[in-house]
Amino acid sequence: VSIWVLRGLRDGVVTSRWPARPDPYADGWRGPVRGSAPGGPAGVIPSCPTGAISVTGGAVRVDQGRCILCGRCVAERPDLFAWSRGATGPAAAVLAREALLVPEVPETDQGVGAARVRLRERTAALRRSVHVRHVDAGSDGSEEWEIQALLGPVYDIHRLGVFFTASPRHADVLLVTGAGARGMAAPLRTTYDGMPDPKVVIAAGADAVSGGLLGVSEAVTGGIAATVPVDVWLPGSPPSPFGILNALLIAVGKLAAGGGPASQRAAASPGPRSDAGATGEGDASKAARRRAGETERAGETQ
Amino acid sequence: MTMAQTDVSTLWTELTSRVGAGDRFAGLFATRVEGGPLVLSAHVATAGGIDTLEAPLPPGAASYPALTPRLGAAFWYEREIHDRFGVIPEGHPRLAPLIRPGSPEDHALPRHVEGYGIFTIPHGPVRSGVMESIEYLVETPGEAIPHLNMRVFYKHRGVEDRFAGMTPADGVLLAERAEGIASVAHALAFCHAVETIAGCQVPPAAALVRVLHAELERIANHLDVAVRLVDAAGLAVAAARFALHKERVLRLVSRLCGSRFGRGVIIPGGVSAVPVLPPAQILAEAGQLRQAVTADAAALMTTSSFLDRLRGTGPLTSQRARQHGALGPVGKAAGYADDARLARPYDGYRSLAAPPAPGHTAGDALARLRVRWEEVDQSFGLLRQAAEDLPERSPDRARVTCEPAGGRAAGWAEAPQGEVIYDVELVDGRIVRCRPRSASFHNLVLMHEVFTGDILTDFPFIEASFGLSVAGVAL
Numbered sequence: 001v002s003i004w005v006l007r008g009l010r011d012g013v014v015t016s017r018w019p020a021r022p023d024p025y026a027d028g029w030r031g032p033v034r035g036s037a038p039g040g041p042a043g044v045i046p047s048c049p050t051g052a053i054s055v056t057g058g059a060v061r062v063d064q065g066r067c068i069l070c071g072r073c074v075a076e077r078p079d080l081f082a083w084s085r086g087a088t089g090p091a092a093a094v095l096a097r098e099a100l101l102v103p104e105v106p107e108t109d110q111g112v113g114a115a116r117v118r119l120r121e122r123t124a125a126l127r128r129s130v131h132v133r134h135v136d137a138g139s140d141g142s143e144e145w146e147i148q149a150l151l152g153p154v155y156d157i158h159r160l161g162v163f164f165t166a167s168p169r170h171a172d173v174l175l176v177t178g179a180g181a182r183g184m185a186a187p188l189r190t191t192y193d194g195m196p197d198p199k200v201v202i203a204a205g206a207d208a209v210s211g212g213l214l215g216v217s218e219a220v221t222g223g224i225a226a227t228v229p230v231d232v233w234l235p236g237s238p239p240s241p242f243g244i245l246n247a248l249l250i251a252v253g254k255l256a257a258g259g260g261p262a263s264q265r266a267a268a269s270p271g272p273r274s275d276a277g278a279t280g281e282g283d284a285s286k287a288a289r290r291r292a293g294e295t296e297r298a299g300e301t302q
Numbered sequence: 303m304t305m306a307q308t309d310v311s312t313l314w315t316e317l318t319s320r321v322g323a324g325d326r327f328a329g330l331f332a333t334r335v336e337g338g339p340l341v342l343s344a345h346v347a348t349a350g351g352i353d354t355l356e357a358p359l360p361p362g363a364a365s366y367p368a369l370t371p372r373l374g375a376a377f378w379y380e381r382e383i384h385d386r387f388g389v390i391p392e393g394h395p396r397l398a399p400l401i402r403p404g405s406p407e408d409h410a411l412p413r414h415v416e417g418y419g420i421f422t423i424p425h426g427p428v429r430s431g432v433m434e435s436i437e438y439l440v441e442t443p444g445e446a447i448p449h450l451n452m453r454v455f456y457k458h459r460g461v462e463d464r465f466a467g468m469t470p471a472d473g474v475l476l477a478e479r480a481e482g483i484a485s486v487a488h489a490l491a492f493c494h495a496v497e498t499i500a501g502c503q504v505p506p507a508a509a510l511v512r513v514l515h516a517e518l519e520r521i522a523n524h525l526d527v528a529v530r531l532v533d534a535a536g537l538a539v540a541a542a543r544f545a546l547h548k549e550r551v552l553r554l555v556s557r558l559c560g561s562r563f564g565r566g567v568i569i570p571g572g573v574s575a576v577p578v579l580p581p582a583q584i585l586a587e588a589g590q591l592r593q594a595v596t597a598d599a600a601a602l603m604t605t606s607s608f609l610d611r612l613r614g615t616g617p618l619t620s621q622r623a624r625q626h627g628a629l630g631p632v633g634k635a636a637g638y639a640d641d642a643r644l645a646r647p648y649d650g651y652r653s654l655a656a657p658p659a660p661g662h663t664a665g666d667a668l669a670r671l672r673v674r675w676e677e678v679d680q681s682f683g684l685l686r687q688a689a690e691d692l693p694e695r696s697p698d699r700a701r702v703t704c705e706p707a708g709g710r711a712a713g714w715a716e717a718p719q720g721e722v723i724y725d726v727e728l729v730d731g732r733i734v735r736c737r738p739r740s741a742s743f744h745n746l747v748l749m750h751e752v753f754t755g756d757i758l759t760d761f762p763f764i765e766a767s768f769g770l771s772v773a774g775v776a777l
Contacts, residue, residue, distance in 0.1 A: 003601050008539040014546055025553065030560045049472040070475050070566050071574075135428055136435040138457045141773035142482030142563050145526065147432045149552075152529075152545030166430035181776075183403035183456040184435055187427050213476050219402075219460025238482065240562065 015156045018088065018242065019255060026242035029087035032064035032206075032235045033073055034102045036080045046076040050206075050213055056105075065100040065209035065223075068237040093202075093234040093247035095119060095257045097225070100209065100233055116257055119231050122198035123253035126172050129161040130252045133171035133195065137188050137224050138181025138214075142238040143205045147175065149241040162248055168194035173251055174228065175244075179207040179214045180221035192228045200251045202232040204244055209233050232257075310342060310366050313357035317344050318372050326627040326640055328352060329723060329739045330369065330379035332387055340387055342366070345712060345723055345739070347627070351646055352712045352723060365390040375626045378747045385455075401776050403455045414449045415441045427456040434772035440758070447753040447761070452746065454776045461777040465736035470496045470570045470705070470726075473733050477724065478565045480738045481774030483526070486512075486519045487717030488724075488738065489568035494648055494713030495726035496570040500706035504649060507695035508572035513650035513688040514584070515555070515564040516715070517681040522551045523718030523769065524631075524674040524681075525595070528602070530766035531671060535608045543598045547591065554587055572701025581692040588689065592682040599675050612668035616752040616764035620663055628748060629720025629741040631673040632768055636665030642716040654687045667767035674769070677718075707731050717741055719770055740774030 016023045033052075036059070045053055045060065052066035053073060060080050062073075073081040084102070086092065094100055095115040099108050134147055150157045151164070165171050168191045176188065192201070203224050206212040211222030221227060234247040249255040308316070321327050328345040335341075339358040346353045359366055368391030369376040380391040381400040390397070398412065411422050426437035439451040461480050465473055470492075477492035478485040490512060497504065504512070525548040532540040552562040558577040559567045567573050577584065602608060618628065623636035633639060643651045658680075662669040710727040720741030727734050745768060752764060 004537065004539040004605070007543060007598060007601055010543075011546065049468075049475055068475060068479075069561065071560075072471075075574075133428075134432045136433065136457060138459045139434065139773060140479040140482030141434055141771040142479075142485070144432050144434055145483060145552075146562075148529075149545070149549055151432075152549055153542040154546060154549045164432060168428075178435075178457065179459055181435075181457045181459055183458055184427065187435070187456065191428050207479075213479055214459055214461070214464055217460045217464065219458050219463070237479070237565070238563070 014153050015159065016154060016242075018245075019249065023242065026087045026240075027085070029085070029240050029242060030069070031084040031087060031092065031243075032067035032069060032102075033062045033071070033081050034064075034084050035060040035062040036103075043077070045080075046073040048073060050210070050215070054101075059103055061101050061103060061105070063101050063210070064235040065097060065233060066206060066212065067235060068206050068212055087240040087242035088246040090250075090256050092243055093232050093250050093257075095232060095250075097209070097230070097233055100235055112257075115231070119200065119251075119257070120253060123200060123251070125198045126200075126252050129163065130172045130248075131163050131165040131170045132173040132175050132248065133165055133168050133191060134175045134177070135184070135188050135191050136178050137176050137184040137208070137227070138178035138220055139205070139207060140238075143177035143207075146238050146241050147177070147204070147244055150245060155241050155245060157245060157248070160245075160249065160254070168192075169196065171195050172199060173248065174199060174201045175204055175248070176201065176208050176224045176228065177204050177238075178224070179211045180224045180226055182219060182221060185221065185227045188224065188227050200231045201228050202234060202247050202251050203230045204234045204247065205239050206235055206237045209235060212237060307356045307358070310357045310359065313342065313344065313355055314367070314369050314372055316355060317346065317369070320346055321373060321627075325353075327373060327375045328627065328721070329744070330376050330383070331725070331737050331739070332383045332389070333735050333737070334387065335734070339363075340389055342383070343725065343737075345725070347640065347646070347721070349645060352714055354712055354725065359389070363389065365392050367392050368394040370394050375744075378743065399455055401455050401458050403458065411439060412451055413441065414451070417443065419443045420448070427453075436772045436775075438761075440761070442758065445757040447756060447758065450750055450753055452749065454746070454772060456776070457772060458776040459773075462735075462737060465733045468733045469731060470728070470733065473726075473736060474569055475566075477738065478563075478568075480777055481717070481719075481722075481740050481742060481771050482563060483523060483771050484519065484717040484719060484722065484740070484774065486515045486564040486568060487715045487722050488740070489565075490516060490649070490715035491713045491722040491724040492726065492736070492738070493568055493570045494715065495711045495724045496706060496713070496728070497704055498711035498713060499709035499726065499728055500570070500704045502571055502702050502704045504572050505695075505699045505702060507576060507692065508700050509649040509652075510688045510692050510695060511573045511576055511700070512568060513654065513684060514558070514577065514692075515567055517685045517688070518551055518555050518558075519564060520681045520718040521591075521595075521678050522548055522555070524678050525551065527674055527766055527769040528599070528671070531612070531667075531763060532602065532608065534762040534766060535611050537605070537608060540598070540602055540605070540608075547595050547598070550591055554584075554591070558584070569701060571704030572699070574700070576692075576700050581689045584689045585686060588682060588685050592679075595678060595682075599678070603672075603675070609668060611760075611763055612671060612767070613666060615667040615756055615760050616767060617754070618665040618748060618752050620665060622748070622751060623665065626748060627744070629744050630716075630718070630769075631670050631677065631720070632745050632748065633720065634673045635662050635669035637661075637663035640721070642714050642721045646714060648715065650688055653691075654684055667763050670767045670769075705731060719774070720745060738777055740771075740777070742770035742772070742774035743777070746770050746775050
């Protein structure tokens with residue numbers, strides 16, 4: 001056993017410091033495609049295998065919730081489409097399905113604002129440490145790998161107070177992958193119902209958000225929202241481990257959620273992040289959250 | 303590849319006699335073209351390729367004589383056909399739903415073993431840890447596992463049906479997502495089928511890039527199995543070490559192509575682009591990785607508390623491996639090696655020095671791990687050869703035009719789990735049907751048979767040592 005002690009010291013600290021410090025791998029990540037700002041499309045719009053591209057009001061939009069990152073549109077029309085950069089940040093996981101339309105439609109702000117308020121009310125009750133239950137509702141298997149990576153030494157979510165739990169009874173967050181296989185609808189619903197309130201649901205990956213390439217069929221429901229109410233939408237096929245980590249921290253209110261004012265969304269490119277949310281929260285607000293949580297829990301027992 | 307049409311009983315006779323003579327049964331499936339009869343197709347792997355044998359059922363036939371009593375390896379294949387088309391294989395031992403959930407009445411707990419104190423532990427589909435959804439029904443008196451049953455239908459996604467109507471360019475994207483941890487192998491098998499139909503030849507540079515990605519995928523998968531095994535044994539440091547190596551491999555892949563799973567690289571006719579990293583840098587990084595992995599693997603294989611858990615655990619006999627045609631490391635560990643890279647070489651494997659077949663026969667979890675380490679070492683060797691050859695070829699085109707109008711062919715590739723086969727039929731440049739067969743589907747059924755003498759705490763070791771993905775089973 002002693003050989004393992006020495007081997008463990010071999011590479012020094014390999015753990016990322018994100019979100020306290022920026023991480024180059026997260027910032028350089030190639031995310032879902034963005035459409036072009038209004039200006040009027042010229043010529044042929046490339047065919048998208050998942051139908052993520054739409055043209056309305058002179059703007060070419062990409063539904064990032066459908067984007068499977070095949071890159072065909074970027075290769076054919078680099079003037080209209082570009083990769084988004086960075087696996088983290090407020091725009092990498094959003095609080096309303098419509099906020100994944102990029103560039104955003106004008107109505108988005110309202111929907112996201114309401115969603116943020118709702119989520120805030122619930123996550124206020126979550127303490128510094130959160131427990132996550134993962135359910136595979138018809139994934140291709142790659143999402144599970146990326147979630148397991150979070151338990152490894154590079155991402156090490158335990159340092160952020162996030163733990164995976166076997167029992168839904170202990171879980172605050174339901175992290176769901178997969179296109180919503182109909183065979184998994186009942187087990188997924190049972191797991192959700194088994195979790196105590198307050199609870200937050202993350203749809204992780206294009207499949208979970210929209211069904212991805214599988215769409216809606218006899219076998220899948222085209223995303224998990226048909227079975228459980230989704231709070232945080234995380235695109236990607238599969239999403240990167242940093243993307244999943246980012247979504248988890250947004251879900252529990254440790255990081256600022258995106259999809260708000262257009263200026264905030266524009267800042268999705270790599271740059272300084274809202275580290276304060278993860279580390280520098282004031283004691284007063286913490287105490288307020290704790291009180292809110294206690295009130296809510298007391299209310300439940302009556 | 304040859305294609306022969308006959309009637310069902312002649313097909314079964316031919317199939318069993320060919321398997322008896324040394325060919326390998328590689329799959330059975332049914333297809334129905336609008337308004338036509340149901341056609342049963344069997345794949346037989348030979349030294350040079352995959353043969354397809356076909357037999358149409360008489361119009362309106364609701365049943366046919368089952369193959370399973372004559373060839374046990376067809377057990378799950380015939381259940382799948384029954385699930386999809388409702389046609390009954392007469393004489394099949396157990397026609398419970400396999401890949402489609404069916405109705406709730408079918409979900410009653412089955413009981414195979416009777417006896418005092420025997421009970422069934424339903425384990426899944428939502429299991430402890432971050433796992434794919436599958437349900438194991440463990441019949442046990444408390445410790446021993448006299449019988450194990452599996453339900454894989456929970457995460458059936460309708461992948462096979464989804465292919466219909468797609469262009470080959472879209473189809474390869476779906477193939478990548480059929481079994482996400484073997485994206486490259488599935489894309490390769492699909493593209494090989496399309497390229498055979500088109501009769502096109504992949505440029506030499508693309509053939510090497512394909513090898514690069516396929517071998518990186520193999521290394522990542524085998525490291526994943528190592529993580530699971532040491533995690534089951536509670537070796538925290540070792541788990542962290544192998545997880546670190548796996549992460550480094552995935553990061554290298556993402557720097558080559560933008561995706562951590564090599565997605566978007568393999569396309570019909572070649573590759574979408576040559577790697578972004580210069581070959582010299584790939585060589586250097588792969589070299590460092592190889593050193594680190596080899597050293598930790600060597601340390602692991604002398605950690606006796608770990609080896610004790612694997613030795614003699616979940617043994618598959620050589621005889622059963624041969625009968626079933628067990629694929630990949632599961633077969634190799636039991637003395638049955640049929641590596642598509644060697645037996646039916648494709649792409650860069652035609653020109654690269656072939657990895658030797660490992661000579662293991664124990665068939666237990668330890669032998670499976672040994673096979674994986676040998677494969678990892680061979681993969682690094684192939685990676686090195688491919689990266690060294692790449693600069694000479696880089697002026698080459700990355701792809702040729704490959705847009706076949708119509709035809710049918712089978713394509714194959716050696717995934718980390720074993721051989722993947724795609725049977726693709728195109729009409730007017732679109733897929734009319736595409737049948738993926740993963741190694742996970744073919745091998746998982748063998749889990750029924752390897753619990754002789756093992757107890758509940760051996761379960762995670764046996765499951766991990768198979769190294770399969772449920773996504774590839776419940777397509």
